[in-house]
Amino acid sequence: MIVAITGIILILFVIGHLLGNLQIFIGPDWINGYSQHLRDLGPLLWAIRLFLLTAVIVHIYVTIQLAIENRRARPEAYVDRQYVKATFASRHMVMSGLIVLAFIVYHLAHFTFRKTDPRFALLKPDPLGHYDVYSMMVYGFQNYFVSGFYVLGLFLLTLHLGHGSSSFFQSLGLNDNKLTPRLALGGRVFAWLLFAGYTSIPVAILLGLIKPAQQL
Amino acid sequence: MNFRLKIWRQPNANTPGKLTDYEVRDISPNTSFLEMLDILNERLLERGEEPIAFDSDCREGICGTCALTVNGEAHGPDHPGAVCELYMRKFSDGATIIIEPFRVGAFPIVKDLVIDRSALDRIVQAGGFISARAGSAPEANSILIPKHNADLAMEAAACIGCGACAAACPNGSAMLFTAAKVSHLSFLPQGHPERESRVLKMVRVMDAEGFGNCTNTYECEAVCPAEISASFIAKLNREYARAALQRSAGE
Numbered sequence: 066m067i068v069a070i071t072g073i074i075l076i077l078f079v080i081g082h083l084l085g086n087l088q089i090f091i092g093p094d095w096i097n098g099y100s101q102h103l104r105d106l107g108p109l110l111w112a113i114r115l116f117l118l119t120a121v122i123v124h125i126y127v128t129i130q131l132a133i134e135n136r137r138a139r140p141e142a143y144v145d146r147q148y149v150k151a152t153f154a155s156r157h158m159v160m161s162g163l164i165v166l167a168f169i170v171y172h173l174a175h176f177t178f179r180k181t182d183p184r185f186a187l188l189k190p191d192p193l194g195h196y197d198v199y200s201m202m203v204y205g206f207q208n209y210f211v212s213g214f215y216v217l218g219l220f221l222l223t224l225h226l227g228h229g230s231s232s233f234f235q236s237l238g239l240n241d242n243k244l245t246p247r248l249a250l251g252g253r254v255f256a257w258l259l260f261a262g263y264t265s266i267p268v269a270i271l272l273g274l275i276k277p278a279q280q281l
Numbered sequence: 282m283n284f285r286l287k288i289w290r291q292p293n294a295n296t297p298g299k300l301t302d303y304e305v306r307d308i309s310p311n312t313s314f315l316e317m318l319d320i321l322n323e324r325l326l327e328r329g330e331e332p333i334a335f336d337s338d339c340r341e342g343i344c345g346t347c348a349l350t351v352n353g354e355a356h357g358p359d360h361p362g363a364v365c366e367l368y369m370r371k372f373s374d375g376a377t378i379i380i381e382p383f384r385v386g387a388f389p390i391v392k393d394l395v396i397d398r399s400a401l402d403r404i405v406q407a408g409g410f411i412s413a414r415a416g417s418a419p420e421a422n423s424i425l426i427p428k429h430n431a432d433l434a435m436e437a438a439a440c441i442g443c444g445a446c447a448a449a450c451p452n453g454s455a456m457l458f459t460a461a462k463v464s465h466l467s468f469l470p471q472g473h474p475e476r477e478s479r480v481l482k483m484v485r486v487m488d489a490e491g492f493g494n495c496t497n498t499y500e501c502e503a504v505c506p507a508e509i510s511a512s513f514i515a516k517l518n519r520e521y522a523r524a525a526l527q528r529s530a531g532e
Contacts, residue, residue: 152498
């Protein structure tokens with residue numbers, strides 16, 4: 066239940082984060098203004114970040130505990146094992162979750178703390194005086210390895226949420242016989258929509274559809 | 282039909298076991314899986330070898346005694362149904378069949394394919410009962426039960442307690458079993474006096490017995506011979522949350 070509730074918090078963040086990022090398609094003024102707006106929240110922004118960080122830590126701590134108990138529950142493994150219904154995603158939530166965690170750490174170092182790419186420090190403010198997030202994202206994603214790692218991280222997030230975004234209904238008891246298969250399908254569609262939304266940004270940049278607003 | 286069998290042999294709980302190769306010949310396609318093992322055992326006895334120990338009782342899918350993992354699936358490849366309802370025609374001639382016990386830490390192996398499932402009995406003992414008035418049977422229509430609730434209680438009551446849910450679960454969780462027992466009684470007015478204490482006690486004993494946790498993979502309902510739906514696990518989660526909330530509110 067704790068896993069379900071912290072999971073819902075993180076899913077809501079992932080939706081909001083995508084909506085914010087998609088503003089890159091509208092233009093530099095939108096996304097740069099949006100990020101300035103977030104920074105202007107000041108202490109509230111840090112409160113939200115702390116809240117999300119707590120949700121992540123609790124989500125991971127409890128699931129690792131559960132996974133250890135689950136390992137202990139079957140001390141001797143089957144010689145032969147066939148799954149009838151359990152999906153690949155549902156059986157590898159710990160693995161997909163840990164890889165997503167590694168991705169999040171890189172993502173924060175890349176775009177939030179800007180420690181991995183020295184060019185980001187050379188970016189000048191945009192004409193409205195905001196930090197040029199637009200050009201930062203474009204320069205960041207023009208590297209094939211960086212974009213590739215983002216797509217990989219997003220794919221694992223998709224696997225994770227393909228199971229997780231419908232699983233929490235069951236954990237919280239918010240379903241019945243008729244609803245469960247629809248929720249399972251809905252969860253997978255939702256996860257792949259997120260994947261399409263998020264990957265559209267690096268793909269558009271690599272295809273040259275979005276160009277930096279300033280030259281370095 | 283002829284088959285090559287790889288069967289788990291283990292002399293007792295403390296000695297490590299291993300798969301041993303056997304061959305059976307001239308088996309009728311309409312032989313049940315357990316009858317095939319009986320035929321093998323008779324041939325082993327004729328040769329003076331130790332027969333393979335396995336559990337069975339009613340052999341018509343209603344008692345929940347037989348418990349084998351056949352080719353990596355609890356109760357074998359013919360779902361829904363217990364392994365006694367599995368027929369050799371389901372396999373191709375000359376096939377290799379791997380037979381293992383249900384592997385759950387809470388079900389220790391007694392010998393070969395025989396496991397001790399008394400952990401499930403202890404979950405039921407913790408609260409899977411109702412307080413009933415002793416004496417002559419009351420008038421049946423004096424307690425009205427909505428049809429929908431009666432149907433759901435009946436579906437949950439179909440659980441035969443074989444433990445396939447825990448055997449198939451990637452986490453060795455007995456949530457489907459416990460959910461069926463809790464749901465069966467909580468849907469009915471007769472089960473309401475102990476409604477809160479029942480779910481709290483049964484879940485506590487389930488955890489104490491060393492079963493794993495439910496991660497909603499639904500592998501349990503796929504192998505359940507009684508077709509218990511995993512939506513009863515959602516019902517269990519609801520009942521547990523409700524009872525825990527009432528308990529913390531001091532009721």
